[in-house]
Amino acid sequence: MYIIDRRLNPQGKSLANxxxxxxxxKQQIARAVREASARRGIQDIDSGDKIVIPxxxxxxxxxxxxxxxxxxxxxxxxxxxxxxxxxxxxxxxDGAAGGSDGSADGGGNDDFxxxxxxEEFLDVFLEDLExxxxxxxxxxxxxxxxxxRAGFTVTGAPANLxxxxxxxxxxxxxxxxxxxxxxxxxxxxxxxxxxxAAGATEAELAxxxxxxxxxxxxxxxxxxxxxxxxxxxxFQTVRSPAAQAVMFCLMDVSGSMTEYMKDLAKRFFMLxxxxxxxxxxxxxxxxxxxxxxxxxxxxxxxxxxTETGGTVVSTALEEMQRVLAARYPVADxxxxxxxxxxxxxxxxxxxxxxxxxxxxxLPVCQYFAYLExxxxxxxxxxxxxRDTELWRTxxxxxxxxxxxxxxxxxxxxxxxxxxxxxxxKEKNPALG
Numbered sequence: 210m211y212i213i214d215r216r217l218n219p220q221g222k223s224l225a226n227x228x229x230x231x232x233x234x235k236q237q238i239a240r241a242v243r244e245a246s247a248r249r250g251i252q253d254i255d256s257g258d259k260i261v262i263p264x265x266x267x268x269x270x271x272x273x274x275x276x277x278x279x280x281x282x283x284x285x286x287x288x289x290x291x292x293x294x295x296x297x298x299x300x301x302x303d304g305a306a307g308g309s310d311g312s313a314d315g316g317g318n319d320d321f322x323x324x325x326x327x328e329e330f331l332d333v334f335l336e337d338l339e340x341x342x343x344x345x346x347x348x349x350x351x352x353x354x355x356x357x358r359a360g361f362t363v364t365g366a367p368a369n370l371x372x373x374x375x376x377x378x379x380x381x382x383x384x385x386x387x388x389x390x391x392x393x394x395x396x397x398x399x400x401x402x403x404x405x406a407a408g409a410t411e412a413e414l415a416x417x418x419x420x421x422x423x424x425x426x427x428x429x430x431x432x433x434x435x436x437x438x439x440x441x442x443x444f445q446t447v448r449s450p451a452a453q454a455v456m457f458c459l460m461d462v463s464g465s466m467t468e469y470m471k472d473l474a475k476r477f478f479m480l481x482x483x484x485x486x487x488x489x490x491x492x493x494x495x496x497x498x499x500x501x502x503x504x505x506x507x508x509x510x511x512x513x514x515t516e517t518g519g520t521v522v523s524t525a526l527e528e529m530q531r532v533l534a535a536r537y538p539v540a541d542x543x544x545x546x547x548x549x550x551x552x553x554x555x556x557x558x559x560x561x562x563x564x565x566x567x568x569x570x571l572p573v574c575q576y577f578a579y580l581e582x583x584x585x586x587x588x589x590x591x592x593x594x595r596d597t598e599l600w601r602t603x604x605x606x607x608x609x610x611x612x613x614x615x616x617x618x619x620x621x622x623x624x625x626x627x628x629x630x631x632x633x634k635e636k637n638p639a640l641g
Contacts, residue, residue, distance in 0.1 A: 355446070355447055356444045356445070356446060356447075357444065357445060357447050358442065358443070358444060359443045359444060359445040360443050361374055361440040361441065361442060361443055362440070362441050362443040363439065363440065363441070364441065365441025365442070365443065366441070369441045369442045369443075369444075370439070370440075370441055370442075371440050371441060371442045374440040375434075375438050375439050375440050376438075378437075378438040378439075378440060379433065379434050379435065379438040382431075382435065382437070382438060383431065383433070386431045387427075388427065388428060388431040388433075389424040389427055389428050391428075393424065394421070394424050394425065394428065397417065397420060397421045397424060398421060400417060401414065401417045401418065401421060404417060453491045453492075453541070453542055453543065454489065454491065454492045454493070454542065454543035454544070454545060454575075455492065455493040455494075455495060455537050455542050455543070455544055455545070456481070456485055456492060456493070456494050456495070456545045456546070456547065457495045457497060457529050457532070457544070457545065457546040457547070458478050458481065458482075458494065458495065458496050458497065458511065458546075458547055459497045459499065459503075459525040459526075459529065459546065459547070459548040459549070460474050460475075460478060460496075460497070460498055460499070460511065460548075460549050460550075461474070461499060461500070461520065461522070461525075461548075461549065461550035461551060461553075462498050462499070462500055462514070462516060462517055462518075463499075463500040463501070463517060463518055463519055463520035463553070464500070464517050464518060464519065464520075465520055465551055465553040466517075466550075466551050466582075467551075467584065469584065469585050470551050470582045470583070470584065472621075473549075473582040473618055473620075473621065473624060474549035474550075474580070474582050475512055476621065476624045477547075477549055477580055477582075477618070477624055477627075477628060478511070478512070478547070478549065479512070480624065480625070480628045481547055481628070481632075482494065482508070484632065493537075494508075495529075495532055496508060496510070496511035497525055497528050497529060497532075498510070498511055498514065498516070499521070499522070499524050499525035499528070500516070500517055500518030500519055500520060500521075501518045501519035501520065501521045501524070502518070502521070502524050503524035503525040503527065503528040504528065505528060505532060519555070520553050520554050520555060521554070521555050521558050522550065522554045522555075522558060522559075522562045522599060523558050523561040523562040523565055525548070526562060526565040526566060526569070526570055527565065529546065529570065530565070530569055530570070533573065539573045543575050544573050544574050544575060545574060545575055545576050545577070546570065546574055546576075546577045546578070547577075547578045547579075547580065547631075548577075548578070548579050548580065549579075549580045549581075549582060550579075550580075550581060550582070550599060551581065551582055551583065551597070552581050552583075552596075552597025552598065552599045552600050553597065553598075553599065554598060554599045554602075556598065559598055559599065559602045560602075562599070562602060563602050563603070563605065563606055566603065566606050567606045567609070567610070571606070571610050571612060571613060574612055575612060576612050576613075576614075577610075577612060577613045577614075578613075578614050578615075578616075578631045578632075579603055579607075579613070579614070579615045579616070580616055580617075580618060580627065580631075581597065581599070581600055581615070581616070581617045581618075582617075582618055582619075583617060583618070583619040584619070585619070585620065600615070600617075603615060614631055616630065616631060
């Protein structure tokens, strides 16, 4: 027998049950979240979503008859087909649920649908991602404070009262001092009443009354809960070093970048922006757009400005170098960079870009990720194998560096897998 709870869960009720379900269907939910991220728009990338899981993709709890359980009597009036222990099969499906053709007697089950909140969506979306090789260096915000448990204390605020430890102390004290239980007193009272009704001798009754008086006095002298039992949870402030990092986002917005390519690049940087702002507190994000010239911009301009022009990649690296020298000393900051481009560049600028990358940028970076976006592939065209001039230039540099990774994307569906590949905890930088 299978039981599926399809009741609504308004206002966060049964939160523990919902969390257990999310853990049980973790793989199916993660797959659905990845598919949803490829369909949605950039502005909706961080909102919740309605998740659909195939009915056969959930392992529902089931009740089974115990092999060595007790005796059970069942009354099945009018049954001429099944006997005890038979499994009643489902009716055979004569048509898929939700199809356009009608079915006279077919049956089926709808896919399981539920809505992930924004927090739940992002938790699944950003799970197991981190900045690689993040180290703790000498930084201006070198320490943060946090509260950690530090045992128990006999004084404290009522909100910190530790009930379990208090009741444990109370029980230990009552057992050690042999405080009589209430059931024992009630038993002796009942025995005294029965003896009086049966006409017992005065000596027997006096002995019982003396025992009862002694137990009652002992119960009063040894309280159930004593102030000595009370314990409060104790917390202390601990200072810990905080790693400080800066992420440079470099995006090509030249005329060779079509709207589709820009959309791919923006989706990648939107994922990166959500990942950094949600997972890290001390990470600065610097946005740099470039065409034939580069400049540092704010978040809105980076994602939504329509400016365009020629293509000179070295200007973006020079602007990054300028910002580093002005605000981010190498000795104090963990430096990361991610660049997105279509691979086009002024031929005479490739040597300059390679020199800046190899001699200036990579030596101070913890990690440099290069994403090359390509045109949308039509049906049956297959992947492009031709490497661009910038890809070949960067590949020569990346071959000699262990802190640079290169990947290509041609469709929205590839953005999320490539992003996870670049920033997963088990990532090994390698050429794409």
